[in-house]
Amino acid sequence: MEDAEFDDIxxxxxxxxLKTYKDLHVYQLEHPTQVLEWTSGKTVCVAGYSQSKNEILxxxxxxxxxxxxxxxxxxxxxxxxxxxxxxDGPVRCLIHIPGTRCAVTNDGLSSDLQVWDxxxxxxxxxxxxxxxxxxKSAPERGSRIAARPSSAPQVLHGAQISDVQLTELAxxxxxxxxxxDSADPLSSLQFVSDTVFLAxxxxxxxxxxxxxxxxxxxxxxxxxxxxxVIWWTDGAARPHPSSCRVIRxxxxxxxxxxxxxxxxxxxxxxxxxxxxxxxxxxxxVKVSWAPTLDDCVSVSGFSGVVQIYNTRLWGAEPQxxxxxxxxxxxxxxxxxxxxxxxTFVTSHIWxxxxxxxxxxxxxxxxxxxxxxxxxxxxxGSPTP
Amino acid sequence: xxxxxxxFSKGPRSKVAWLIGExxxxxxxxxxxxxxxxxxxxxxxxxxxSLERRSGCIIKLTFFISQVRHESSALPVVHHSKxxxxxxxxxxxxxGKFPRVLQCLLRDQVITEKQVWxxxxxxxxLLSCVHTEDYxxxxxxxxxxxxxxxxxxxxxxxxxxxxxxxxxxxTVLAAEVALQRGLACSTAGGTHHAFPSYxxxxxxxxxxxxxxxxxxxxSPTKRKVLIVDLDVHQGDGTAFxxxxxxxxxxxxxxxxKNFPLRKQQSDLDISVEDGLEDKDYLSTVEAxxxxxxxxxxxxxxxxxxxxxxxxxDELGRLRLTDQGLYQRDLFVLKTVVKRGVPIAAxxxxxxxxxxxxxxxxxxxxxxxxxxxxxxxxx
Numbered sequence: 001m002e003d004a005e006f007d008d009i010x011x012x013x014x015x016x017x018l019k020t021y022k023d024l025h026v027y028q029l030e031h032p033t034q035v036l037e038w039t040s041g042k043t044v045c046v047a048g049y050s051q052s053k054n055e056i057l058x059x060x061x062x063x064x065x066x067x068x069x070x071x072x073x074x075x076x077x078x079x080x081x082x083x084x085x086x087x088d089g090p091v092r093c094l095i096h097i098p099g100t101r102c103a104v105t106n107d108g109l110s111s112d113l114q115v116w117d118x119x120x121x122x123x124x125x126x127x128x129x130x131x132x133x134x135x136k137s138a139p140e141r142g143s144r145i146a147a148r149p150s151s152a153p154q155v156l157h158g159a160q161i162s163d164v165q166l167t168e169l170a171x172x173x174x175x176x177x178x179x180x181d182s183a184d185p186l187s188s189l190q191f192v193s194d195t196v197f198l199a200x201x202x203x204x205x206x207x208x209x210x211x212x213x214x215x216x217x218x219x220x221x222x223x224x225x226x227x228x229v230i231w232w233t234d235g236a237a238r239p240h241p242s243s244c245r246v247i248r249x250x251x252x253x254x255x256x257x258x259x260x261x262x263x264x265x266x267x268x269x270x271x272x273x274x275x276x277x278x279x280x281x282x283x284x285v286k287v288s289w290a291p292t293l294d295d296c297v298s299v300s301g302f303s304g305v306v307q308i309y310n311t312r313l314w315g316a317e318p319q320x321x322x323x324x325x326x327x328x329x330x331x332x333x334x335x336x337x338x339x340x341x342x343t344f345v346t347s348h349i350w351x352x353x354x355x356x357x358x359x360x361x362x363x364x365x366x367x368x369x370x371x372x373x374x375x376x377x378x379x380g381s382p383t384p
Numbered sequence: 385x386x387x388x389x390x391x392f393s394k395g396p397r398s399k400v401a402w403l404i405g406e407x408x409x410x411x412x413x414x415x416x417x418x419x420x421x422x423x424x425x426x427x428x429x430x431x432x433x434s435l436e437r438r439s440g441c442i443i444k445l446t447f448f449i450s451q452v453r454h455e456s457s458a459l460p461v462v463h464h465s466k467x468x469x470x471x472x473x474x475x476x477x478x479x480g481k482f483p484r485v486l487q488c489l490l491r492d493q494v495i496t497e498k499q500v501w502x503x504x505x506x507x508x509x510l511l512s513c514v515h516t517e518d519y520x521x522x523x524x525x526x527x528x529x530x531x532x533x534x535x536x537x538x539x540x541x542x543x544x545x546x547x548x549x550x551x552x553x554x555t556v557l558a559a560e561v562a563l564q565r566g567l568a569c570s571t572a573g574g575t576h577h578a579f580p581s582y583x584x585x586x587x588x589x590x591x592x593x594x595x596x597x598x599x600x601x602x603s604p605t606k607r608k609v610l611i612v613d614l615d616v617h618q619g620d621g622t623a624f625x626x627x628x629x630x631x632x633x634x635x636x637x638x639x640x641k642n643f644p645l646r647k648q649q650s651d652l653d654i655s656v657e658d659g660l661e662d663k664d665y666l667s668t669v670e671a672x673x674x675x676x677x678x679x680x681x682x683x684x685x686x687x688x689x690x691x692x693x694x695x696x697d698e699l700g701r702l703r704l705t706d707q708g709l710y711q712r713d714l715f716v717l718k719t720v721v722k723r724g725v726p727i728a729a730x731x732x733x734x735x736x737x738x739x740x741x742x743x744x745x746x747x748x749x750x751x752x753x754x755x756x757x758x759x760x761x762x
Binding site: 008 | 474535536537
């Protein structure tokens, strides 16, 4: 594509974005990241995933973005690197331990974890402080990690469902092990309360367990028997704390929502329009419930677009789902030549409090912070 | 035909004396220069009229008036209440700024109502000196395609058509009044992303281009017009329109990474880096404007005093302060006026969701102009 044509497309999108976003900030990292993890309401961690040495950075969001009133009074609109360090290998998973300045990473190559001190006021260096051994599996694969929401720093981790364990950071002691024989590799691991966690397997089955008991976990079987398909999962205790919904997305675009209280049943389903040639195998699909918007989920990893869906519109029968909103920024702004690899969104996260603010990162090193306008409310029409 | 301004008398001491030659009926146009007398009686004003016949002969007429003029002899400010139209409540374009600019100037007693000049709506004829017939037809009659509307950032409405035409009329009037008085400002204007056959980036008609073309052509010898565009976005529409026109010089200082990414070629483009602050920005303007005036020798300057280089601007990427904008405007206006070249200023672009702050920022150019008016004894 001619440079001028390409600029034109970007210009068109810029004008369009004035209407579709309340805020949009576009940044460029030197190296792309596959991880985005909040370390506070204003800071986020990113890290490179090249084969050898990589940077791990803690970035401070521009004040201008976060101010609600007096937005115009904040001069700073740049992402500032507040802390940084180096890793020896790629970073495929990064979790912040709440209430601490500690983070835990995994390189996607083995099940071992690296422990980091993110630095404080007196130092801007992110240092490696230790490691946690994971159970070896054959073949070797990377671990998923989850941090216990409260209490003393503990991480849940494992590369496959039978290897999931809870480790205390300070002592390295293993406090809990998931009792199951299955060797299904994991695609997600997360706590839905202080002791209850979900382990989502690549084959689509989801296990629910409680770290307080050694009783076997509950199992929700995979929605599909197709072995070629990979699944990703996210759970959220929404809209009510007592209920927990689990969403599963497959690499073929099938989506299933179930209620944790009724794991055998299917709440609702949908089919996402997943374009061929389809997703890049290097890039994980990320699916995430919105922290404050009921029934909203976001999906990325199939292309250079982040899609937001209103699941309230979905029914028991799978129908093609139309996104409520699409963030096309990464796709539009990446320059493509014929032989280049298309840009993929590598990760995205919702802001924990601001209802419509998200961060997204792509394979070209871009990081966007955006606050989208709900198109249903744009013209002042009543919310569904 | 000619329009000779009627001068009304005010007060008991008034007496008007006219001296008009027979050549009146055949003149194409005239311009009046107001020269304030330095005599004790500040009400005594000397006028020079030059009437130009088709043959090019110039007849100078002089007459005296011994009363206060109806129109204020202070800085002319061009404004129309129809500079605004209704937009959807959360639309990003800060439509509300136009009346607020005037309001804050009046409230702060920078100007009085008497200084306000009210433009006429720009006729299709006037607009066609820059825009294509097809575009004007579609634009005025609501036949702009969805896609074209998207690029402009505005959904089509009769209101938006009307307000753009008044805005353009305002810029043209400001240019005309500047020729008469030396300096004039509009409370709108600067829609420099409009091209002859399409709109873009919140611009539907190119007011600066229409004003420049009109002023250039409506004079016995082509007037030379310098367009100084200090809006943070390149004046791409204007650059394109006058690319091949030697009598109009387009000068744009803009941030390279801002919209439009697809740049046109002005006669002089200065593309600056993100984050530029007051001092360096001012140096940049100071480095170019004086020699431009020296070498191009314009008969008229049109000045786009966009405030989007300000650090608070939501779409600009520079870091000027209020003081920086003021110094900039003061420099531009003073430099041009001191050379005896008429200058008309428009407010240009500015994007902020705090409309009152934004309007105050836009009023900086009018304050600077008031200062220049005073200093230069206009």
